[in-house]
């Protein structure tokens with residue numbers, strides 16, 4: 001039997017399959033952060049962004065479109081392009097997301113840059129696939145497009161193999177999760193060592209420069225990191241190394257509360273309510289400086305924060321970069 | 327071709343409305359902190375519980391693997407105890423068997439049961455000319471408000487005392503103040519009369535021991551005790567997944583259930599295995615001494631056996647209905663039973679797909695799960711709901727499910 005899924009799922013899954021990015025961003029745009037770094041394309045350690053941080057500002061405008069239009073309506077389907085048009089051309093992010101603010105784009109693009117800089121400081125040498133890098137397909141897996149994921153994963157692996165790397169370091173815990181647990185089931189001989197960005201920083205945390213931050217910080221443990229990948233103490237260790245005072249939310253580590261991000265594209269309002277509640281839970285710790293380690297958490301908590309709330313929400317990468325500049 | 331687009335839009339609206347409902351918000355936050363406190367307190371007081379829960383997981387795994395044998399055994403045990411046992415393949419069969427026993431023009435008192443909700447039992451019996459009373463206070467309130475439960479253990483969790491007073495004042499045709507003790511009292515008086523004048527009592531069961539045919543029913547209010555003890559007929563309607571091999575197993579399951587279901591120590595644990603009897607006069611066994619003279623058990627399948635056969639879903643049948651996962655679910659915390667269709671939350675979504683509603687009803691629910699995994703952390707049976715949700719999504723996307 002054939003099923004007709006909400007349009008936004010069609011758009012996202014087809015974009016991944018056809019364009020290697022959930023929002024059909026161009027490879028050159030996704031890789032623009034790395035211009036000045038001249039990273040090699042081959043090496044033992046592959047720096048993998050999956051285009052996820054770069055995509056965040058666009059997700060928000062996609063979500064705004066969804067929130068303001070009835071997903072079942074004609075207008076919505078026109079906005080999103082009919083399925084057959086989609087097959088030929090994909091969605092043009094330039095047209096669809098014209099409202100994206102340059103400052104948001106810069107901020108999220110620079111997360112990758114900052115991450116790379118921090119690793120360099122710690123003495124890591126790594127390569128990057130640049131504009132050829134493909135999104136991991138985590139959303140295909142999440143949203144149930146597993147058969148499509150099987151074919152798609154082959155293409156991702158081809159690109160990864162070109163680098164000659166043995167180890168892949170993932171900025172996003174979602175990418176780390178699928179590479180670690182899903183890819184080995186889909187692709188024979190997928191034997192890369194998968195680690196998260198946090199793993200690498202943690203190993204050399206003694207080398208991190210101290211960060212002078214007058215206020216304390218509170219960690220929002222990402223679900224994937226804390227529960228699937230079992231990484232939570234590492235975050236505290238890293239922050240201790242840079243001399244930050246860490247406050248704890250009541251629900252933390254493996255009991256962390258989800259940011260609401262995973263349902264953002266289908267149930268945007270509810271996702272915001274959940275994100276907003278999590279922001280408050282985190283602030284109840286006594287700190288209003290929230291650090292997370294996942295692109296979707298970052299975006300969902302930002303989206304959930306109440307208007308006028310002065311809480312600072314940052315990725316740990318952004319926080320650690322303060323030490324690099326100093 | 328199944329078009330889910332409209333269903334998603336409609337469902338999203340209902341979730342949004344629920345998330346703006348202040349009653350739900352306040353009630354659930356209160357309930358969540360009380361749940362967390364009671365459970366951590368009682369786990370500290372009874373530290374053997376997590377290990378016992380692991381043992382129960384094994385009991386459940388074994389039981390679901392031998393479900394057919396257990397069912398046969400349990401039915402034989404009930405008959406040996408002079409009760410009558412039935413097997414209902416589906417929803418309709420279950421209702422018809424119950425109606426066959428009850429007939430028309432009867433008064434029925436009913437204990438709380440999710441299976442009853444699944445079958446729309448009360449409505450069916452009423453349509454067929456019977457008077458039916460919910461005796462659990464929460465369900466009684468919902469019966470009067472013509473609403474469906476918002477939580478499996480505290481069905482009327484979203485109704486504050488003021489609204490209870492309002493509906494009671496109207497129903498009892500006298501001023502009932504928004505005072506909880508007063509509200510409890512009027513219902514107590516009203517139902518007391520019903521227990522002793524009704525023809526039939528219906529209950530569910532938390533666990534059933536196949537070797538003895540013992541039905542174990544956990545409760546706090548004492549309504550089940552009365553509803554199953556006072557009327558001349560007692561009917562148990564229970565899902566086949568509640569079967570375990572032995573009486574000892576059943577006790578273990580019961581203890582783990584009440585511990586995680588926030589009872590701490592429950593007020594009452596009822597164990598019923600057959601009709602009431604006496605041999606006090608000349609050692610002649612006579613039925614219906616003080617309790618019911620007739621005892622019936624209807625074992626309901628309605629999709630459960632199919633679930634048991636599916637490797638990826640059989641674990642969902644281990645659910646004790648303790649409700650813990652719902653309290654830890656970020657979506658449930660703001661929408662209560664709106665994230666559900668009879669059965670609620672992530673585990674309820676899986677149950678919806680197989681048992682109550684089918685995949686079409688389940689599809690939007692399946693996509694509102696965050697797959698954040700905190701429910702697994704909470705669940706005494708460690709049921710991997712996010713993995714099941716992933717599997718359901720795949721079946722929905724590719725249309726590989728049966729209607």
Ligand code: SF4
Pocket residue numbers: 586644645646647648649650651652673701704705706707708709
């Ligand atoms: S899934 Fe687990 S936590 Fe949820 S109600 Fe069932 S037994 Fe309790």
